[in-house]
Amino acid sequence: MADTGEGKKEEAEYKRLHTFPLIRHTDMPEEMRVEAMELCVTACEKYATNNESAAKMIKETMDKKFGSSWHVVIGEGFGFEITHEVKNLLYMFFGGSLAVCVWKCS
């Protein structure tokens, strides 16, 4: 019991520590990156329980801001191989358990 309690504590600690967005890979220009990152954070916080809605929101907003044909994947575990336009990829972690991949390809 004590172990599990400790485990929970640790988890809470971990979640508290790891709420910030962590960019894993990106080739976007500075300005775009910041904007996309903020958008992902907003979307994930808004739809904390529904990754699909969050992805939809990110996709639609990105389409509006940077031109169409954006794709977004949000999930806790997945693999992918994508083709993206150069300077239009953002792959980041958020909230300690979510991975967000945003890219553009028409």
Added chain:
Amino acid sequence: MPGKAADKHRKGQGRPSGGRAGPPRVLRAAPKKRDDDVSTEAGDVADAGAGGKALVKPPDQLELTEAELKEEITRVLKADNPHAPQNIVRYSYKERAYKQISHVNQMAIHFSYNGNLIPKDSDEGRRQSMKSTTGAEKAPAETSAETSEETQGKDEESTGDTQAAGEETAEESGAAEVAETAEDEEVPPPKKPEKKLANQFNFTERASRTLNNPLREKACQSEPMPCKDFSSTVNQWEIYDAYVEHIQKMEKEKEKEKSKSQAVKKEEVKKKERKFTSLEFQSNEIAKVSKVAKIMERMVNQNTMDDIIQDFKYFEDESDEYRGQKGTLLPLWKFQYDKAKRFAVTAISWNPKYKDLFAVGYGSYDLMKQSQGMLLLYTMKNPSFPEYIFSSESGIMCLDFHNDYPYLVAVGFYDGNVAIYNLKATSQPSHKSCAKSKHTEPVWQVKWQKNDMDNNLNFFSVSSDGRIVSWTLLQNELVHTDVIKLSVEGTAAQRPEGLQLKTLGCGTSFDFHKKIDYLFLVGTEEGKIYKCSKCYSSQFLDVFEAHHMAVDSVSWNPYHSKVFISCSSDWTVKIWDHTIKTPMFVYDLNSGVGDVAWAPYSSTVFAAVTTDSKAHVFDLSINKYEALCTQLVVSRKKNKITHVQFNPVYPVIIIGDQRGQVICLKLSPNLRKMPKAKKGQEVEKGPEVQIAKLEKLLSLVREPANKTEL
């Protein structure tokens, strides 16, 4: 159309006569013509009249008597248009003249209209209806079709056929149509029993078709966006690892920054400690590495030259006590730079702010061996390598630091140019005189002045071309004004009359009075010293027949406002009171004197260097006949020493020689003796004491002179 015109005419004029009364001769042509085509109105009326039917008269018709009716009215109608101009003149290009045109167009059209209807019993109509009947035998009862001459288009549709025919004929029979329009109404009556056609209004359609523009296709394709592949897998472990790694990295960086900031703080503290003496930290532009390297270099030098530094700071020659009045000079450092070895030291000057820094100008005094020049700045902290290096195209002859802006150095060149070097900026002079305004001969001395009324920087220069020029530093240029031209008196008289050549004296040195702004002295190549004022450009306040050879240097005493010193290549150093024409003291040093300088700490101490490589230090208050110290500074025979300067603070002098070497020497205690404090009395200090000291000496010299005069 004469026919129509005639018709009209008859309607207006001929009606009353009823048409019966033999139509006039001329009119007859008209009805005839018309009869060819169809029965005319006039014809109808005539026929009706012939038939004996009662005439229906309009109520407003004129009643005319028989006589009147019978009266013949002769009218001649011509085919001419009365309105047509008779005298049209046009320019004929063929004959190149205006020519009357005989042929005038007589036709007047009052109304014309091309209709698309064809009357049924006209030739055209008949032809068409014939065609339609023969084409389609479904309507055999058509009355107008009597003979079928043409037997074509049997398979064609009847309507299409008529349309096509109509189109053709309508265009061909344009002339006929004009007449037809008027008579449309009269056509139907005889044909009423005819069977109705599909086209009950009896018209044919006309249509035309234009060409369609040809279509062309055009297309282009853009380069596809460059794409890249990216693949990865993600699961909770990876995310966790990434976060943990990131946090660790951040922590490390924080630690580093902390340690860095601590280091920076430490350095800053160190800097503050050294700031008083160090120039290096003033310049921001030196890169970090070079800064560190410089510190290292100085540290190394400090170690290798530890004994010299100790000497500089603490060594006082105790043997002076046994020498009586005499003193010595202790050589400390030698400042050398490989690239400057072939040049002579032509000017040295201490920086007014950083007491360890001095500038050395390199050039050549040899007329035949002029080449490039150099400006080096050394600090006593690093004798091994110059702090700043500037090279110039021409030899430098003189330089001066600005008092308020210690980073500005004014420089005079052998080629007559003057320039300002900014130590903060690049290796090029920040300002340079242009070819137009520069001196025509070497510039022998430059000196900064107080800022002028507009607060612009300005300095003076003297050259052997006889001009003394004031240079004002405006934003991007040096503006020059000639202050004075050294005209040589007396020489003009010796020349033959009528040949008035203006010879200019060759200025070689000058010095500005410390307190009286406008007053300055100019030494010349002829050996005269002029006392000048900035206000008078053509006259001198005074002329001293000072030397027999070029005056190498003049200098005001730093304390006593009346006294100045001069030295010359004629082996002498002379001390003057500028109010008296004869020198106060004369010293013969047995060799040409290159430079002389007052000590900053005493009014009675000065140093002179001679071409036999000896430095002489005098203290008038101790011995007014002999030098306290005469010492060989450079040993080699080929070498000569050229210039000497006292450090404003430390008891050292620097002496430049002809091989690009600068030697720093320490004055022994005897050379800087201060009046000893007597028991119970405090030592008096300050400029007043110094002035009094010198005044006392001068009074000794003056009195005998006055006595002899008496």
